[in-house]
Amino acid sequence: MYVAVKGGEKAIDAAHAWLAEERRGDVNVPELSVEQIREQMTLAVNRVMAEGSLYDPDLAALAIKQSRGDLIEAIFLIRAYRTTLPRFGSTNPVDTEAMQCDRRISATFKDAPGGQILGPTFDYTHRLLDFKLAADGEAPEAPRRETQAGPVPHITDFLNKEGLIQTEADSDETPRDLTREPLELPADRALRLQSLTRGDEGFILGMAYSTQRGYARNHAFVGELRIGTCAVEMDIPELGFAVEIGEIELTECETVNQFAGSKSEPPQFTRGYGLVFGQTERKAISMALVDRALRWKEMGEDNMGAPAQDEEFVLYHADNIQATGFLEHIKLPHYVDFQSELELVRKMRAEAQAQTMPEAAE
Template sequence: MYIAVKGGERAIEASRQLLAAARRGDTGVPALEVAQIEQQLGMLVGRVMAEASLFDPHLAALALRQACGDAIEAAFLLRAYRTTLPRFAYSEPVDTDRMRVDRRISAIFKDLPGGQLLGPTFDYTQRLLEFGALAAGAPVADASATPEDVPNALAQLAREGLVEPCLPSAGDPEPPDITRDPPAYPLPRSGWLQMLARADEGWVLGMGYSTQRGYAHTHPFAGDLRSGKVAVELIPDELDFPIEIGEIELTECQMINQFVGSAEVAPVFTRGHGLVFGRGERKAIAMSLVDRALRGAEFGEDTSSPAQQQEFALPQGDSVEASGFVQHLKLPHYVTFESELQLIRKLRDDVHARAAGAAREETSND
């Protein structure tokens, strides 16, 4: 992201002081604590962690407080901090089928193993402002216990061969790391999933929505949508087996789409996948739609829609880079503008001179 140039130190320091005052707000109101943001604005915290590629709810809450609630600025702060951290190990792939779920639904089955677990969601609210919350001491409901393991809703379909299996790519190649190496297009699926996971939620939502409005050849169903805690494991150099080092909160969506097949190959449903930090259900759903759209060439589909073009759908979704490139327009461009100003003056003088010459010639001919 572009950073403001040096200069005008007194003005810059005054601006920082004004920012600190704006961040604090009315001193008659208790200061907002980081723990309050972490515990009570969990969805916003999850979004910042996802777009920063760093799972740390406490630091994400700190970044949000520092950024006055600006999610993109907070993601920028958290990404900048992330670059200072050493990488001491690589974890094993997380197993979302072993997730300790607090919510899991499927839109394709009414009755399924593990049941429909509605959990915390806005889906069943009336979207009416709760003015009672303006009064202190609003009651808080206790969270009910949930099962340790909830079977994947698509497992039976996969066993019957009705939906494509989840298998590693041919040769099981090492996935690229987009946080260390610049993306090189075309990206493998493991690369574009990384970019979508940390892309701006609004952008991914718009791309996913475009596929539903006809700008891709998909007909999606939410097969398994879940959120909860997943164990993180790694294999230390001293051991030959994985150990659990903690757990992270994730939201996963497995979308099934229209089937593919041919005269030789039996038709099956295809999949789109979305996985994000925190409680990011809308982002995970949209991500799964875009993932499936980007797989169009794999199934021999026409790929003329925006959401199916990697170099359109992916890089523009980086909220920090996009914000930086747009906001750098606020910085001084005196020299560039002066050169263009002189050029346009010269061009206008040339046009006026030609017009005057043409008028004199016409007068002399008369």
Template sequence: MYVAVKGGERAIDNAHAWLAEERRGDRDVPELSVAQIREQMTLAVNRVMAEGSLYDPDLSALAIKQARGDLIEAVFLIRAYRTTLPRFGATQPVDTGTMRCERRISATFKDAPGGQVLGPTFDYTHRLLDFALAAEGEGPAPASEAPARAGDVPHVAGFLGREGLIQPEPPVDGVPPDLTRQSMELPASRALRLQALARGDEGFLLGLAYSTQRGYARNHAFVGELRIGAVAVEMEIPELGFTIELGEVVLTECETVNQFTGSKTEPPQFTRGYGLVFGQTERKAIAMALVDRALRWKDLGEEDRGAPAQDEEFVLMHCDNIQATGFLEHIKLPHYVDFQSELELIRKLRREAGEGREAAE
């Protein structure tokens, strides 16, 4: 039975007013603009776009400001906003082979055509706090430049593919399943898994990916290639009858090269895992590739080692931080009636236990 309890409106209004004041912080400190967050907290903006599953840096920056920097709360705001928008259609699959790479590294081939391009990376920094950033003053010196090379940067997997050394990914057409339109059904296709992982929580996927490296589902991974840059987004417009570019998105793509499969009929081949994520989000993209690879055990005829990262239901049903936080955080909301019934039950059990003891004595 539900007992409707009213009250608390004034307390809630006052709590929200205080929240707004706390969000603003000390008024002697200048207020952050959304543009400042977009330009200077870029990697937080990228993470909110990726997990919010909506590419819009301005909205993502606004959500971060509104959420006081709580990124999961910001993702929640983006997911909620997304549901208010009509969907115009689906794009052509992006061609990451034409990416204008700003970073492109391979851990497997030193001399990969196109070169090792570090881009704006934290790698090789000493992770020492830079107190110069705390002092206001001149901006950094302009970055160095060098003559740019024209043309597309080839995928590293293509070199192995030419010799047949790696499992191919032949192009297939068709309409992929969409977990925002139909509820997830298991077993899931790889397309559905990749969609869930692309919007999944970075921390959760990082932990799972790390577990595969430590031996829970043995699949030693090399980063065959990691690339970050802008790709064109193209869509066919029915009223025009042709395909146009709607804009560009920055993506991070990670392709891992993993150990072999082979059989009596197939010679040994490297296998691969794939990560593709909105924005400059390389930790997430690498983690996604490792988890994708672990989840492919059935397709590749490997044994189930009972590892969490191999358990499709465990991974897919728990990687969404909005589903997770929604269920987790609801338990702090009033459960007075539920708990009242538990209280009555435990008192009754104790009473009965007491009576039983008395009767025995």
């Protein structure tokens, strides 16, 4: 005897309880604190802040704890929290030239004013599992040196002095806000950059990689990659000047790309740009490559039909919260649509059978 399924509510409550238990894991192992995640899983925290579009290391660490280390789930928690926050105002653009750099490298010049700083990078580590770390994670203190004070000029500025690199259009216009207005195409560069900086690291990386392999290749060099902290300032109308309200860690990448020039313009280098919250250099470099690929129209380049040149394709598929939601929704019940397909296939098969075997049908 069949009784219509009931008990969805109970099943959900039980699933949530089980989830909480699994999140905690073996209770004989000490619980992870939010501070531990924030301090020791920093790059995960950075990714969650960048793609969650909210700069708050503590909340990002909490989200990672709550999501059992599923970073897309953690990003989702941050996004959902972010939308409930009231907006008090907008800050002034950050001045990355005034960045306190922890890392600054250039692939185009051996040295430049301000110097190269390797900083805390994995680049030259040999990727050998460090079994010592399993037992003892304490690290010796790193050597220190006074850094020079004052702004560190961008390396592309040196190229610009000779007019060798295209000058970017400067505008005081307030860019449109992807989180407050529906995406409308064609999108201008500011909107594209907004989308890329919060886009999925894996997706942006894949797109960037495809340009390197020849799908709209644009010959990128890392003109400069810098990571460090920048002051965030906000104009206070009552005071008549800007005050510093905090500082954030940023990764900025400017690529130097080839440009063939045209009849009217002598050859010049062009740029791609990436700017991402936290120490997130894979993402920032990828972003710069994809930014450059998306600029084909403005540069008078050919549309190679490459995925990374296709603004609609890139912008509509870069967001992992949209993508994961829609992907995972196919596990929701689809009894009704499936039933309608089932009926249709049965009916069409019956009709086909009746046609091929008219005698049998009689």
